[in-house]
Amino acid sequence: MIRKMKKIYTVMVVLAVFLSAGCKKYLDVNTDPATPQTPENRTLTPPLFAQMERGIQFDARYLGGVIQYFGGAVNVGESHGWIPGSDAMGEIWRTNYYGLGANLNLIIDDSQVKQEYNFIGLAQALKAWSWQTTTDYHGDIILKQAYEPNRFVFDYDKQEDVYAEVVRLANESIANFSRTDGTGSVAKMSAADLVYAGDNAKWIKFNYGILARNASNLVNKANYNPAKVIEYVDKALSSNADNFIVPNTGSTSANGNFFGPLRANLASYRQTRMIVGLLDGTYFTGTTGAVIDPRISTMITPSADNVYRGTIPGSSDPGTAALKNQIPNPWGVLASANPGAGFGKYLFKDNVGFPIMTYSEMQFIKAEAAFRKGDLSIAYTAYLNGITSSIDFVSTLGTAITTTQKNTYMASAAVKQSASALTLRDIMLQKYLALYGYGFVETWCDLRKYNYNTGDVKGNNPYAGVFVFPNSFYADNGGKPAQRYRPRYNSEYLWNVAALKVIGADQPDYHTYKMWFSQP
Template identity: 50%
Template sequence: MKKIKIIALLFASLWLSSCEEYLDINQDPSNPQVAEGHVLLPPLIASMARGEAFDSRFIGQYIQNWHSSAGGNVWDRHGYASGSDAGGEKWRQHYFALGQNIILTIKDGQEKGKWDYSGVAKAIQAWSWQTTTDYHGEMILKQMFEPNRYVFDFDKQEDVYAEVVRVCNDALTDLARTDGIVSTTSLARGDLVYKGDRSKWVKFVYGILARNAHHLSNKSGYNPDKVIEFVDKSLASNADNFEVPHTGTGTADANFFGPSRNNMGSYRQSAYIVSLLNGTVFKDVRDPRLPLMISPSVDGTYRGVNTTFGDPNSANVNTRIPTLWNTVPGAATTALNGKYIFTDKATHPLMTYFELQFIKAEALLIKGDRAKALEAYRNGITAHMAYMNVAAREQTDYLASSAVVKVAADLKLSDIMVQKYIAMWGHGCLETWVDMRRYNYSSEIFTGFVLPIATQLSADNNGKPAQRVRPRFNSEYVWNRNSLDAIGGNNFDYHTYELWFTKK
């Protein structure tokens, strides 16, 4: 009996030991549990485009890039969708899609001497802090990912802006290192945008710093020289643009704005963008970008929808945003392949040379250097027209027209901001919204722009336009409501609270 017990115990011990080894997949070389940078980086980059594109639909209504085909839409009225994650993708992007994955990429880079990967990951993190706080305002900074914590306190936007600068400087330090196993070939394995070219990532970081410094134009400490310096170190041409690619073989890898995904099917181009391109605002100067950016109705006339009113054209319906419709009068409105940034294979621009030239032009004008401001302003227009593949002759004619300022003494802030609005239309909604809030939605700065009147605004707004988007419902309003009380986040009009960066 004693021998039987000993054998039984020995068998049980061996079984448990082998079971532990079998179940411990962390030690199984066929199932590695430590993700490397080249594996993590592609989904990080894809998440950048996803977050901006998802929520651009709603910001695009605030800034009148487009409107809902149905009248009275809550976003057209500067409201929000209560009890919904609509408008919460940027929050999800920052804390969930990027969040820990960026930290893992940085950790992997630092431990293995892959400073290029850790530098790129920090650049993405800085970009995410900047864009997310410009969208939401106060954020969870100091307690982010703190272990064993179930509620999180919000930090001031001022602190988040400082964090952007800190992370950018760390990114520049890492990207400058040549020790370890830094390699263009290695970085290119995961780098979908710049194919391992660290010099372009450095330019991208300086672009983030330029935005960060320039968004503070209402502050007494605003330094236009610093903005200009950052821009000059940033993107040098359209070849440096940060654009997320799409293969477009199906809905899974198609551009968010493309016809296959049909995410914009219920939207119509705005009357405002039509007025900027068809000669209404610019005194009968037809912009050559008009047919390249937007589409006519089936009768060949370019139409747009006014905010809150929906699409009034039943016979000649306004063209749906992502789709180039058959425009032969009397023919069926069949969908074709789209145009501009609204094709399945189109890249999604997250930072462009022309955007930064307009930032530089504004900074130079504020500084008082009109001659250089005019140069940067015209560079921005030319670069965007080149990006649009506008014919050389049409570019020359437009630059010579009354729509474009030719004498430095005549240059006004509105000239710069309206041309920037055109260039950023569709893909740069968040940067445009930053501009509009910095200038309090002024129709003098954005020529021809008109906010909805108080009675057209959402009932929660108390007569005020939107200034921020509420944090993601299914994280903050379900699990973190008490922390929201400290910043007024549970108030119905929280989305109308002015942000720190816009305050004087």
């Protein structure tokens, strides 16, 4: 960030010299009336959606190992480690400050002049989402000074301040999408809005989904308000038709899904024992194969002998390299093979869209809040909605799941059959499963607010006996799991070291410091 600002300053100085020397004729090339000099909201908006998925998917290569969505002894993410002197794990940072950042400010400035309040609302919604995602991933970040001109060093702000800013932005976005004055219209926005085609109502729901995530992460805080969480969810996504999904064309590596075979990023990754155990009934019934989830054949792949296997991240489990090669990668093929363009499966295909938020996630957030509130009836209904909507969503990404298969599973021992039998463990494990392949940051928030397999401040421990730490943690961890990722190396550790020292980010175990939201 700072290096870029220095470059901008240098360009400005050079420009001033040219102007003072009377070299206007050399600069006239930049004032072509046929080429707009001020970017407009319509041209700035479409690329922003690709930036959203890029940030999550790039960093999922490492975070996927931490949360055990991915395994295979691929990288230090599986041992909860970090890579010194590298921008690895810094793509969400880059997305927030570079990919979205100033572009959103330009959209707001342009739209205010034109009184196109729906574009302002869109920019504010993406800002709210980006601040929430970035702080949930990094913890303390640069907020107040982020876009101040002529600044070369930046102070970090506390996570609680970022959480408050998310609430402010989301509410302002809702207000702007609710306005009926000005010149904004669905027709003006629809072509630029690749997700909701200018539908104000869906953008308002997306904002309430952001607010629901924000409030749901505070279960360890004295001001946690489950009723408010439920209120937000009830105003958020109301069906799979409201899912926020970034589209991918998938005809080339340039426009293909980062997780697809064309991009060739997931060859060495393996499906995990935790995902297998949730889909084959082990963690819901205690018996492997007792209940087979109808989502299993779309989401993961059996070995050549038709047995579903998975690794424990951070090890080559289940043993030798030969056994590891019997475990398929996310594309559904063995031994790091690439199935080729157009193949793959589930969310790991070239042309499949990438979910940023889904109705299923919202329903599990509601179920958790209602359960903690003591309203088991509401919790149970939301829990069932979360499962059924996840099945319906998965059904669109592979072989269609029949009504009979769905009903059989919903009546099985893997699904609680009454509100009185429901536990927080049932809710959180089904949510973990439903978010597989896309909800990386949200799943990590859940794991950290329940302290992985230790429990929250009230002793709730939904992941006990299911989430297993790697054989050993990264050397710098001191035996502790990862709680955050460090600020991006190329902007912060090269140019902003003094500010990093204030928050302790110069320490080798900084990535194990607990988040504000996960502490009492």
